[in-house]
Amino acid sequence: MSGQPGPEEWTELNREFRLAGPGPAESGEPGRLSRVPVHHGRVVRLGIDRVRFPDGSTGELELIRHRGASAVLPLLDPLPHPDPRIVLLRQYRYAAGGFLYEVPAGIPDSDDESWEVCARRELAEETGYRARELRYLTAIFTTPGFTDEVIHLFAASGLEAGAVDRDEDEFLEVGCLPLSRAVEAVYRGAVTDAKTVSTLLFAHAFLPRAWEDHRPAPPRPSVPWDEGQPSP
Template sequence: MKNYELISNPKLDEETISTQPIFEGNIITLQVDTVRMPDGNTATREVIKHPGAVAVLALNQNKMLVVEQYRQPMHRTEVEIPAGKLDKGEDPLAAAHRELQEETGLHSGDMRHLKSFYTSPGFADEIIHMYVTENAQPGDMSLDEDEFLEVSELTLEEAYQYIADGRIADAKTIMAVYAWHLYTLTGQWH
């Protein structure tokens, strides 16, 4: 995995002058930063800090494993690939194995990293590390006490139909479907 924090352009970088904490929750914190812009003027930036997350594209006999669960911010259920937040100091690969097992009961020995990406870099530092596995073995689910979901499998065609119908609407799952489609065309994970 690349270290995205090291990428810089001195002509565009902003210097943080001060940080004012606003809210600290179980998953996110909100802060307002005062920054010095490249032209010397100052501005404020509202920033959500997030510990990061993992997502797993799990394929079994040419079908993608998905979970459907209610998402309060959208007030609806979403069909998504298994995913979850990183615990403090947790290795992303270990978290991917943990989340796959917790949400689906599956265990995988051959998980590989596909890509890491920021979800909303204009106001949040959340990064998702996406993994793929093609040979997961069944086991027992161990959902969190506040987690209710249904597990199912979709063909590539069904996944595209779910996207068209709006049942799949989150970026990580759409990205996983596109990566899977590219894999079917090239035989390579890009």
């Protein structure tokens, strides 16, 4: 699954977690045994999966499958910079009961649109900015207890202003502020959107390093996002 650490990182993480405390016995390969579709929507698929757990037992889980998304932190000042100005959106979210401060983000337009192309397109559509440079930061599982949604986080620089092209159901304002003030807003509880909190804190801690490393974004999964193979 894209967004997971590589083998070296897993070795280190597994060593740390096993030192912290024993986990369940691993007998048999965990995974999906069968699925009952419940809802097939434009953005998500809801189903009831019968799964095998790491200890060999089985059970049923309600699972929301999501095609994944890209999010991007727009930087108005060239790097290196001690406290670059960033672009944030104030966007209406019905599920949250009001407006949230967010980084630009969205889902791919097609099954073959890369995470990077998706990030560039969403940035342009929502803010009007086109980015000369884009850097991959990391990926996050949003709520792995009931969904497989992964959001790939980017930072963008060399912004050039242009026209916006928003969806009809997008109600948002565009503003800017220094990165340090945005991070302070996270601490004070003014910024609560999960992908935005993750992007801001990651950038605050690792932006110069991530910009120099120039890590590539992972490819889109080869298996369609609403499919998958049952475990044997």
